[in-house]
Amino acid sequence: MMQVLVHTDNHIQGDDRLTELVQESVTDTLERYQDRITRVEVFLADENSREKFGDEDKRCVMEVRLRGRKPVSVRHHDATVKAAFHGAAEKMLHLLEKTLGRLDHRHDPVVAPE
Template identity: 45%
Template sequence: MKIQVNTDSNVSGNDGRAHEVEATLERILARFEDQITRVEVHLSDENSASKSGPPDKRCLLEVRLAGRQPVSASELAQSVDQAVTGAAHKMVRALERGLGKLGGH
């Protein structure tokens, strides 16, 4: 399972962040690793650093499955870590529904 982490200009995209995101996704998506070929992660700050307000860190996950259409899930949260974890759990539910219908998990 290859994981690619992308960030916008308002989210720090250093190697440490990428490794944390990869570790979180590998742990949460582990039971689907045989079906997943690639995970694209898009991290963004919806309001940027100049605004305050409701949760604005966004994680969009796009999972590519062998021989199937991509599946996506997203989460808004107070922190990037919370957004990644939330999106990953939403992805698990989406994969359970999609692969469960096919008898694939």
């Protein structure tokens, strides 16, 4: 079973609702690879909290731990926490498709043309 952990900095309100939404979204987005993932960690932060301005000051870092492989991670900055999270989730999905697709392709039996 894939474990999803959500971390926030002191400037992002990391309540149960946010945690539940992130966990559900990660599970839905990465469902295809859930048997190959042991843990997903999502880090949400507000980089310009003191200034209270900036177009893309919300950051999401997503790290996925794959069975028998080194962890992979992505980062996305955006104007809102939600947009930063969704951007990171999309990047992670593409990274997993690329990484695991290569691995699967290597292990496919080679069929000689007739």
